Amino acid sequence: MKKALLQWGPANATLLIWENRITPKTIFWMTQNVTPYSNIWIDLKEGPLVVEIPPKVLGMINDIWGSWVADVGFTGPDKGEGGKYLLVPPGYEGGVPEGYIVLRPKAFEMFIFWRSFPDEHGDLKPGVDMIKKTARVYPLTSAGNPPALTFVDVTDKYFCLVPPTDYTFWEYLNEVVQAEPSNSLDPITLGFFRSIGIRKGVPFAPDERMKAILVEAAAVGAATARALTFRMRNKEAYYYENSAWRSFFVGNYEVQEDGVLILDAYSQAYFLGGAGTTPAEEQKMIGQGSQYASAFVDAEGRPLDGGKNYKLHLPPNIPVNNFWSVTVYDNQTRSQLQTDQDWPALNSRNEGFRLNEDGSADVYFGPQPPTGKENNWIQTIPGKGWNVTLRLYGPLESWFDKTWRPGEIELVR
Numbered sequence: 001m002k003k004a005l006l007q008w009g010p011a012n013a014t015l016l017i018w019e020n021r022i023t024p025k026t027i028f029w030m031t032q033n034v035t036p037y038s039n040i041w042i043d044l045k046e047g048p049l050v051v052e053i054p055p056k057v058l059g060m061i062n063d064i065w066g067s068w069v070a071d072v073g074f075t076g077p078d079k080g081e082g083g084k085y086l087l088v089p090p091g092y093e094g095g096v097p098e099g100y101i102v103l104r105p106k107a108f109e110m111f112i113f114w115r116s117f118p119d120e121h122g123d124l125k126p127g128v129d130m131i132k133k134t135a136r137v138y139p140l141t142s143a144g145n146p147p148a149l150t151f152v153d154v155t156d157k158y159f160c161l162v163p164p165t166d167y168t169f170w171e172y173l174n175e176v177v178q179a180e181p182s183n184s185l186d187p188i189t190l191g192f193f194r195s196i197g198i199r200k201g202v203p204f205a206p207d208e209r210m211k212a213i214l215v216e217a218a219a220v221g222a223a224t225a226r227a228l229t230f231r232m233r234n235k236e237a238y239y240y241e242n243s244a245w246r247s248f249f250v251g252n253y254e255v256q257e258d259g260v261l262i263l264d265a266y267s268q269a270y271f272l273g274g275a276g277t278t279p280a281e282e283q284k285m286i287g288q289g290s291q292y293a294s295a296f297v298d299a300e301g302r303p304l305d306g307g308k309n310y311k312l313h314l315p316p317n318i319p320v321n322n323f324w325s326v327t328v329y330d331n332q333t334r335s336q337l338q339t340d341q342d343w344p345a346l347n348s349r350n351e352g353f354r355l356n357e358d359g360s361a362d363v364y365f366g367p368q369p370p371t372g373k374e375n376n377w378i379q380t381i382p383g384k385g386w387n388v389t390l391r392l393y394g395p396l397e398s399w400f401d402k403t404w405r406p407g408e409i410e411l412v413r
Helices: 002-006 125-134 168-179 187-195 208-230 263-271
Strands: 014-017 037-043 049-053 058-063 068-073 083-087 101-103 109-115 136-139 150-153 290-295 310-314 320-330 345-347 361-366 377-379 386-395 409-411
Touching (some): 002 014, 002 109, 068 109, 168 187, 168 208, 345 377
Parallel strands (some): 014 150, 361 377
Antiparallel strands (some): 014 037, 058 068, 058 109, 290 386, 320 345
């Protein structure tokens, strides 16, 4: 993610905005096409930074290890009103002035990510304009005369924020170990890194034998994480018995239960299926926020095949205060599937989407649309596996008490 963001400009000075929502051109984990995203890379090596968060956004700060630092916006200390955050680097011993929301991350580098929202007319522009008007990042020493922040619209830009699965993975990891304080990560994990030659202050120079092992390990590690994700064995991850629908998180936002790390779920939640974590993901607010359910197999437990046709039935009284959406992802990139459609997604606000007479909804998947169902269809690609996520915006009680449940992904024969 660091390398992807910094190609557009330097850290602390360049805010990327997907002004017209993120498209499949951006390879980025588990994104949605409903609200604009913003993302900026932060580096505290030169000292404390002031970050002015815009009002009416929902976001988080995670460090370079993927650990949660803080929420910003609606679920953060500013409560959606906007506010001045002061990020203080590790080891800093200088004074901290009053008037800021002070955060002390363990690492020097991190990203700040947030969503803005459409207005009451569904217009995205006012939220984006507010970001450009109010978002600022600058050194504390420049608080009296802060420099301008550069905004880059990357809506239609091709670039990749998903990590490599070849030898480059280890080179990237070594860069982080060398750049960050050792106490920014736990000793056991750093011990694993040390065992393969990645050690702070020591050149990473594996011999040919070790390099061959690491090349294979990167591929096997990625394949293992996919297997754990696509065939999740933690039964508590599933919303219902004998169902494919499940949450991407097991336990709490740190993927722990009673202080114990849930290893299989940790692999998928942190390293394969998404980027970033926040305690807000645990919040279950009736009529507010959002809830996600993902499926990786069909009703008979078979992987979803891009060359076949499927149907998803959502029963009447879909439990949303706002709206719902369905998005298809590429199993390889875990990002939006690249097809002839602008987005591999549908939501209940789409113009032309047709509900059934009883208020239920049918969504179709396949290489070609069923006749007369074109507006209810998401395209898939023959020869390519896919998975799907159902999002409920403003979920209602019947979602949480499970008196309403979505149908399974049914193969159309």
